[in-house]
Amino acid sequence: MTFHMRTNNKSSKAPGNPPKDWYRLDLSAIVYPTLQRRDFSSVYRLSVLLKEDIKPDVLQKAVDIALKRFPTYKVCIHKGLFWRYLEPNNRPGPFVKPDIHNPCMPMHFKSGSRYLLRVFYYGRRISLECHHCLGDGSGGMCVLQTITAVYLRLLGAHISNGYFVLNVDEEPDPEELEDATCAMPMPSSALPALRKRLTVSGVPKSRSIPSIL
Secondary structure (H helix, E strand, O other): OOOEEEEEEHHHHHOOOOOOOEEEOOOOOOOHHOOOOEEEEEEEEEEEEEEOOOOOHHHHHHHHHHHHOOOOOOOEEEEEEOOEEEEEOOOOOOEEOOOOOOOOOOOOOOOHHHOOOHHHHHHHHOEEEOOOOOOOOOHHHHHHHHHHHHHHHOOOOOOEEEEOOOOOOOOHHHHOOHHHHOOOOOOOHHHHHHHHHHHHHHHHHHHHHOOOO
């Protein structure tokens, strides 16, 4: 799941005011904040198991370094007029913590310095929990493996970039900030079935999406 980034140009012109970037939830992410409740957390967990016990202080440094490469994960969520949106979060954190007995607990949007991810450690294991509005499992795997690579480098290991390990010294690719759902063209073979579904459901064709129908 990706996001659009916007800049508030009006506030950026004011002296002493840095530009305020915000991220709009894409079509596949926008539903998850509203679905969250006690019995449905909208949180997923990924873990990696290393050969030696985790050193929390080194892991914290790795998290701080790696998250600078993922601006859409270092955010907090706000309520807009109609939909929620994300803003860069410059509060301290997220802080690594010893693992807990109940994984994937609901995230309270105004607690934990308002971050939407958690990093845990236990023995040789590093675990990452993310709210689903930040991204899917592939995005979370990039974050976790990049954190792990930075952690191992801080311990003296040689870990190259590639696959799910991103270069923390590079700026994010513009494609990482676009709404991939809208950018994906609809195959022409799907249009007849879509027209039929709209007709059966009682939605007038003229009120659907004329650019594709």
